[in-house]
Structures are given as C-alpha cells and as structure tokens.
Amino acid sequence: MSLAQSIRVNKPPTIFSTILSGLTQAASEPLVTGGLLCLLTRGSTQLRAQLLAPFGFTSSLFSNDPESIARLAAVVTTLKVLTTAGVLRRINEALNCLAWNNWRLKRSGADWQFGPEKKEVILITGASSGFGYLMAMELSKHARIIVLNRSPLPADLEALPDVHFYQCDVGDISALETVCEQVKKDFGTISVLINNAGYGIGKTLLEVRQSSINPDLCIKKADGKQTTNAEDERLFRVNLLSQMILIRAFLPAMLAQEKGHVVSIASMASFVVPPNMVNYCISKIGALYLTEGLRAECLTRYPGGSSICNTSIHPGWHKTGIDKDGILTKLGITEDPPEPVIDAVVDQVLNGKSGMICIPKHHQRDSLLRFWPRWAQDLKFGLVGSKA
Structure with missing residues (x-):
C-alpha cells in the first residue's frame, strides 16, 4: 500500500x-x-x-x-x-x-449572540462549493455571513438575505488587503473568521506539467518547459499567507471587543507528508502552527487575548469536489460525506470552543504518527524496500 x-x-x-x-x-x-x-x-x-x-x-x-x-x-x-x-x-x-480553552471552564470576554437576530458577523473564505458552501448555508441561520470568493456564489447561497458576497481572489495579496478594508467600512468588524479557502496540486516536487490553476502562472524556462515555482507560490498564498493577512486585518477589533474566533480548515496532511503532496502538506502544517502560535500569542502578548477562540479542523478525505480527476477513486479511496466536518465547525463556532479537531474522530490517533520513530513510520507507510 x-x-x-x-x-x-x-x-x-x-x-x-x-x-x-x-x-x-x-x-x-x-x-x-x-x-x-x-x-x-x-x-x-x-x-x-x-x-x-x-x-x-x-x-x-x-x-x-x-x-x-x-x-x-x-x-x-x-x-x-x-x-x-x-x-x-x-x-x-x-x-x-x-x-485549548485557555485553562478556563468558561470563556472570558463578551458573550456570543448567535440566533435569529443575527448580531454576529462571520467571514468565510472559499464558499462557492465544498466545506465553505455548506458552512455558509448552515451558519447563515445564526449570523450574518460575509463570503470572500474568487468565483460567483451558487444562486441559492447568494439569494440568502444575510449572505454578503465580495468577489476576491485570496491569493492576490493586494486585492485581499483592499477587500479587508472594504469589509471594515461596511461592517465595522467581524466576530468569527473561518479560513477555508485552499487547494492542492497533486504533483511531485520535480514533476513538470501545465498549470492546473492558470497557465499564465507558470514560469517558462529557456527550453520551453514549465516549472512549478509559480504554482507553489500561489498555493502558499492561498492556503497560508491569506490566513495571516486576514488575521492581521480583523484580530485587533476582536481583541478590542473581547470576542472573536479564528477557525482554520487544515487537513490530516498537517501530520504526515505523502508523495505528490509535499507543498500542500507544508501549507497545512503551517495552518496548524498558525493556529497554535496565534493561541500562544493571545494568551501571552495581547490584552483581551484570553477571550479569543482558536480552532484547527483536520478532515480526512471528504466529498468536496476537489477530486475532479478521480485520483482518489483510482487509489481505492472512498470519500466520506462532508456533513461531519460542517457539524464540527458549527459546534465549535456556536458554542465558542477552541480545539484541534480531527474528522472522523478516530483519526485523532493519526495525529500522533508524526512522533513515531522514523523506522516505524517507514514500516507503517510501506516505504521499506519500495521502488520508484
């Protein structure tokens, strides 16, 4: 295997x-x-x-x-x-x-006001499909929703009265900063930031092929072949750097009002690095470290930081539309339904809880694989005696 x-x-x-x-x-x-x-x-x-x-x-x-x-x-x-x-x-x-909940049985700071009045504001990146779409649909019952997305929203989501769409490519740093300022002008601040936007490439570090994202992003060498440098750069901007930009934009107001929640949709790839996923895994372990580092800074560096919730979500293989080429099917992998992931996020947000959540729950033990001895990891993943 x-x-x-x-x-x-x-x-x-x-x-x-x-x-x-x-x-x-x-x-x-x-x-x-x-x-x-x-x-x-x-x-x-x-x-x-x-x-x-x-x-x-x-x-x-x-x-x-x-x-x-x-x-x-x-x-x-x-x-x-x-x-x-x-x-x-x-x-x-x-x-x-x-x-994870800052060594408190009850969260400090201002109370959450989720409900029909929709006094809270939740910003979600990447909500045209998959996890983001389902989260926006469910959370729109309890709060006003701001969606940052590169492509237009599905008609049913856009039709909801309390869903506000800002067309923005989160991988475009300048455009993202501009949209953040516009959101502040329109809404003042947000209560919850859900960093959901992300994607994978599915290539080895040395593999060369046409960019699956945008041919114009590829860097052409003198021999006419294309490298993946630009693809890697874009992946890190979308999967990781955008999260840092959004946190810098909205965390100060969260601290001032002593109420906020930063949720990062990471992956089980935060813990193990398989072939063909190196750049993706780097971005996802970065998302985990960003969550853990932000929590540490909130506890020790920022006044009011103990009132901020921090959550990283680590799904396994789920049906989100990301496997358009059927690669998982060819590997014999059956994708789980996305609803358990959505339920976990909604539960964390509405109840104001922090944590590192692996889904399905039994994958929690897989987060410990990183700490196995190298020889044991090689045996577990069939690397002993394997050939290219």
Whole structure:
C-alpha cells in the first residue's frame, strides 16, 4: 500500500469491519470495560457465569480448575488494563480541552449572540462549493455571513438575505488587503473568521506539467518547459499567507471587543507528508502552527487575548469536489460525506470552543504518527524496500 493510501483509506464498511469497529470502540470506553470489570468481580455467581460463557468457562467459577482460574485472571487483568488506559485517555482529553480553552471552564470576554437576530458577523473564505458552501448555508441561520470568493456564489447561497458576497481572489495579496478594508467600512468588524479557502496540486516536487490553476502562472524556462515555482507560490498564498493577512486585518477589533474566533480548515496532511503532496502538506502544517502560535500569542502578548477562540479542523478525505480527476477513486479511496466536518465547525463556532479537531474522530490517533520513530513510520507507510 502506498503512503498516500495508508494515511486515510476509507473503504466501504463490511459487516465484519463494522462489528470489529464497534468492539474496538467498546474496548476503549472505560464505562464499558469498568462496568464489565465490576460485574465480574462483584456480581452474582449466575451473572458472572453468563458473562464468562463466551470465554469458554464451563466449570464452576469457584472450582480449583487451574485452566479456568488462569482464564478468569486473564480476563480480569485485561479489563483492568483497558479500563485504566481508557480513564487515562479521558483525563488526557479533558486536560487538552481545558488547555485549548485557555485553562478556563468558561470563556472570558463578551458573550456570543448567535440566533435569529443575527448580531454576529462571520467571514468565510472559499464558499462557492465544498466545506465553505455548506458552512455558509448552515451558519447563515445564526449570523450574518460575509463570503470572500474568487468565483460567483451558487444562486441559492447568494439569494440568502444575510449572505454578503465580495468577489476576491485570496491569493492576490493586494486585492485581499483592499477587500479587508472594504469589509471594515461596511461592517465595522467581524466576530468569527473561518479560513477555508485552499487547494492542492497533486504533483511531485520535480514533476513538470501545465498549470492546473492558470497557465499564465507558470514560469517558462529557456527550453520551453514549465516549472512549478509559480504554482507553489500561489498555493502558499492561498492556503497560508491569506490566513495571516486576514488575521492581521480583523484580530485587533476582536481583541478590542473581547470576542472573536479564528477557525482554520487544515487537513490530516498537517501530520504526515505523502508523495505528490509535499507543498500542500507544508501549507497545512503551517495552518496548524498558525493556529497554535496565534493561541500562544493571545494568551501571552495581547490584552483581551484570553477571550479569543482558536480552532484547527483536520478532515480526512471528504466529498468536496476537489477530486475532479478521480485520483482518489483510482487509489481505492472512498470519500466520506462532508456533513461531519460542517457539524464540527458549527459546534465549535456556536458554542465558542477552541480545539484541534480531527474528522472522523478516530483519526485523532493519526495525529500522533508524526512522533513515531522514523523506522516505524517507514514500516507503517510501506516505504521499506519500495521502488520508484
């Protein structure tokens, strides 16, 4: 299996995989394992016999049969280990959540006013399709929406009375700065900034082909061939630099009103770098570091910074229209529906929560792959003995 496939392959679930997934989730849930442990050690003889029957216990629980005693001890020990691991995981999750939310149980600063009155203003980049479009549609029920997009909006989104469209290529720095000033004049400030605009190229560092974005962006060499330097530059402007420009434009007013939320739509590519995605992954780990760095500065450098929420969203493969060439299908990758990502963003925004969110949730463990030893990563991703 290639590195690109092994990161986030989502094949249609089988009955076996569904059952296995359910058992795995149950084994990692301390309420389940702890409950079973309590019943096994404190329950009635009849109840314990019923629980142990699947493990091959046919003799009396109180017999001196060495085999039965050994099996019982193994089951109890396993449940103790699983329960302890589950409790520690829950404690770790709680501490991480507390840390992300600036070590406060309740956010400081002014209260959010989402609702039918639509007193809050949310700015979203890249909302003509995919995540941005769905987020704008859902959040428009609770706030006024500003959309920055290079292409016109779909008719149903543009028709909504509280959706305001500014046509702007966020990769054009000068144009983006101009639009930011216009938004300030029109709305004063915004409450939530969702940096969603982004794209990938899907080429190796040395691959040369016609620009998939704009042929005029390519740099032609003397031999007539085209390099990807301009494509890389544009990708970094759209995926990363635009986020910094927007933060600089709107964070000061958020700090002044002691209310704000910066959301970055990153990727699971923030944690692992497969072939053909190097530039994209660099931009996405940059988006993660931007979120973490902004949070650190809000806590230590800016008055009112503890009132600012910071969230990075890390989706796997989802149906957003980005795979127009069917590359994922050729790799045997099935895209997940986009709704779980939208639900996560809406939940973070409406509840004023900060965090690093991986979607699907079980991909949270994939964020730790970065800390595996190099040899273990190579084995995991099939790089040992691989050939071009």
